[in-house]
Amino acid sequence: MIKARSIGLGIAAIVAVSASIADAATAERLTAGTLRDGTPVEAVVLRGDKGVSARILTYGATLQSLVAPGRDGLTADVVLGFDDVRSYEEKQTFLGATIGRYANRIAKGRFTLGGQSYQLPLNNGANTLHGGGQGFDRSVWSISSVKSGAQASVTMTLLSPDGASGYPGEVTASVTYSLDDAGSLTISFTAATTKPTILNLTNHALFNMAGEGSAEGAMMNRLTMPASGYTPVDDTLIPTGEIRPVAGTVFDFTKARVLADGLRDGHDAQIRIGRGYDHNFAIDRGLTIAPKMMARLEDPSSGRVMEVLSTEPGLQLYTGNFLDGTLLGKHGHVYRMGDGIALEPQKFPDAPNQPHFVSARVDPGKPYRHVMVLRLSVAK
Incomplete structure (x- = not known):
């Protein structure tokens, strides 16, 4: 027992100090395994006061788990993934990973910057997806x-050499995961480059709030999404350039809708x-x-x-369409189409x-920044 006289504190001060200690979120650094070549991988577990916790791997700066309580007080992990590090290495599914240098697709893998191609x-067929196959998701990040x-927080950094996967500029990237006692997990991305380049970083977790x-x-x-338009795609999933109104279509989530309502509506070519x-x-x-509101996802049960x-202008909605039952996830669960939902804030x-889309160009002396927040709560 701490005595007030021995440390010169009044009872009120002791109560305040005790409360702040009790309410503090915690971070724990752990070993997580090794890759095939023996490279060690670490994990950091962040725990808050409301039953929310997050586990982050240095491999891919990956969100391996996000645990949240339900109405009945029982907790569940709401992100898809694997129990072991090797599975993330052997199966490039991007589950929970930090994506870079460029999230999503680039047509034919080509772009021009400053007059240079x-x-x-x-x-991804005729296109580049999520960095090109050897992106940030395939790297072991350093804990700083x-x-x-x-x-409670962990900051991880990565140095991407000039010319890596064809991208110009040496890029120093950083991602910080921060968990508060209210149940918000903030993911902050920053990056600086030595040459003009393109950057588009996000997290690729697939969620299931059940x-x-x-x-x-x-x-x-x-x-629910406050989006009055979306970018339709061609048959290789590259945007056509149009921003099409969602009103009257299965893409209208301006009011809460069950995803299954539109997922199998084959009347829409998209x-x-x-x-x-x-x-x-x-x-x-x-x-x-x-960061502004981009989406609200709820499991009614x-x-x-x-x-x-997020601070970004776009949000990619992906309903796990290529999960075909061949992927063995956590606890031996077989992942199938529709088992998870990606909500990825990003440039288009x-x-x-x-x-005419918001530019993804980043120049020396003008660092890249993206802040996204996953705010967890329980509906009454």
Whole structure:
């Protein structure tokens, strides 16, 4: 027992100190395994006061788990993934990973910057996807900071050499995961370059607010998005350049809708092309300084709610259309189409080739910045 006289504190001060200690979020650094070549991988577990916790791997700066309580007080992991590090290495699924240098697709892997043309690896048919196959998700990041306190956090850094996967400029990237006691996980991305380049960083978690591996999948989750337009795609999933109104279509999530309502509506050619939803939505407020509301995802049964906020202008909705039952995830769960939902804040796909989209160019002395927030709560 601490005595007030021995440390010169009054009772009120002791109560305040004790409360602050009790309410502090914690960060724990752990070993997580090794890659095939013996490279060690670490994990950091962030824990808050409301039953929310997050586990982040240095491999791919990956969100391996995000645990949240439901209405009944029972917790569930709401992100798809794997139990072991080797599975992330052996199966490039991008589950929970930090994506870079460029999230989403670039048509034919080509872009021009400052009058010079660049060719990237093609890893998605005729296009480049999520960096080109050897992107930030395939790298072991270095831990530069781990903190407990009002916010528990871990900061990881990565140096991407000039010319890596065809991209210009040496890029120093950083991602910080911060968890507070209110249940918000903030993911902050920054990057600086030595040459003009393109950057588009995001997190590629697939969510199921009913809990990963739940028998009903994620398609009964209810989604709301403040987006009056989306970018339709061609048959290779590259935006056509149009921003099409969502009103009167299965792409209208301006009011809460169960995802299953539109997922199998083959009357819409865009659903047929994407095998479901695999589309970028133009969030109404565009690019902002402070994170703005982008999406609300709720499981009505458990009451688990996640709100996604971000500073970026677009949000990619992907309904796990290519999960075909061959992927063995956490706890031996077989992942199938519709078992998870990606909500990826970002610049628009193929923005380097579409001048009327928000630019993805980053120059020396003008660092890249993206802040996204996953705000967890329970509906009454």
